[in-house]
Amino acid sequence: MSFKKFIPKPIRRIALRMLNHIQLLNYYFKDMNRYSKHSFDFSNSKAKRHHETDLIYYYHKIEKGLSLPNPRIGFGQKVVNHLLSILNHYIKQYGWDNVSIAALNTLYSYYYFNEKNDLRLNELLNKLEELSKTIDAISRPTVGGIDEVKKVDIDKSNIDFKEFAFSRYSIRNYAPGNVSIDLIKEAVYIAQKTPSVCNRQPWRVYVYSNEEDKINILKYQNGNVGFGDGASKILIVTSELKDFRGPRERNQSYIDGGMYSMSLIYALHSLGVGSCALNLAVSPQTETELKNTANISESEVLIMMIAVGNLPKKLNVASSPRRAVEDVIAIN
Numbered sequence: 001m002s003f004k005k006f007i008p009k010p011i012r013r014i015a016l017r018m019l020n021h022i023q024l025l026n027y028y029f030k031d032m033n034r035y036s037k038h039s040f041d042f043s044n045s046k047a048k049r050h051h052e053t054d055l056i057y058y059y060h061k062i063e064k065g066l067s068l069p070n071p072r073i074g075f076g077q078k079v080v081n082h083l084l085s086i087l088n089h090y091i092k093q094y095g096w097d098n099v100s101i102a103a104l105n106t107l108y109s110y111y112y113f114n115e116k117n118d119l120r121l122n123e124l125l126n127k128l129e130e131l132s133k134t135i136d137a138i139s140r141p142t143v144g145g146i147d148e149v150k151k152v153d154i155d156k157s158n159i160d161f162k163e164f165a166f167s168r169y170s171i172r173n174y175a176p177g178n179v180s181i182d183l184i185k186e187a188v189y190i191a192q193k194t195p196s197v198c199n200r201q202p203w204r205v206y207v208y209s210n211e212e213d214k215i216n217i218l219k220y221q222n223g224n225v226g227f228g229d230g231a232s233k234i235l236i237v238t239s240e241l242k243d244f245r246g247p248r249e250r251n252q253s254y255i256d257g258g259m260y261s262m263s264l265i266y267a268l269h270s271l272g273v274g275s276c277a278l279n280l281a282v283s284p285q286t287e288t289e290l291k292n293t294a295n296i297s298e299s300e301v302l303i304m305m306i307a308v309g310n311l312p313k314k315l316n317v318a319s320s321p322r323r324a325v326e327d328v329i330a331i332n
């Protein structure tokens, strides 16, 4: 006989609500501990990723400033000096890579912008030249700073986005056969264009193709019954907490990771590959178990899984009707 039967329903409801609150508090507490352990400002020891993200954070302030309609001559010199100082430390510790070169090129762009406007920052130029001596000039990429783009070139991309968006569905029926890793790489390449806060690009995509791995991973996900095992690949999108700083950015990893996931889903769609987002709304315990199984580090937050497979010639999809525009728009 169930003990529950003897407790009146209203009391049971109150007890359940209290339990949910306690659990919620516990989850928030764990999230907070993880954020403070790994994010930039709180973490006690800094990994290379922290230093990378710091460079991006500061050089982005400069590239953004340079892209404004009328940048102020000599703007942001405090930021420039700080960027120069952290770039020096970075080079000593890790050497030149895409991030440090982009930082250097941004500083050069800043110098040339000012020079063009008759402000010669000779001390800055000397420091940049000194730093540049240590790079292999031939392999130095030119990324960083500002790019000039023309409206005609932006307008050239005239896809019918409405038609494209309306032809995407969550695909839960897959035709046999593998989706090649090259297609996944191409989709990831396209999705890399996703905007992110200060261009920090915190996302990572884990790809699982092996039958055993897919089964082991899917068992931690509650919404794939009846179709997950037919997917050619299971992707897991994560977001790196080391890329975030301060209390205000506590939720930013989910925003950037969510935007990236949408891009990835659209990119797969553009390549003719079917996909279905799979929620990773899991308890901290399940999260830890999944991360251990899937080899994902503690410093990453789980955004979602994506089941990927070939499109059958004909299939049923859930209608998933949308709310009316009037229901979601607030015109003020």
Ligand SMILES: Cc1cc2nc3c(=O)[nH]c(=O)nc-3n(C[C@H](O)[C@H](O)[C@H](O)COP(=O)(O)O)c2cc1C
Residues within 6 Å of the ligand: 168, 169, 170, 171, 172, 222, 223, 224, 276, 277, 278, 279, 280, 304, 317, 318, 319, 320
């Ligand atoms: C973050 C997220 C998690 C989702 N999780 C699941 C899931 O676990 N299982 C599933 O079958 N569909 C899942 N979906 C798919 C949604 O049900 C689907 O996107 C929605 O019904 C709209 O339909 P459409 O994608 O066909 O336009 C998820 C979608 C998102 C964005």
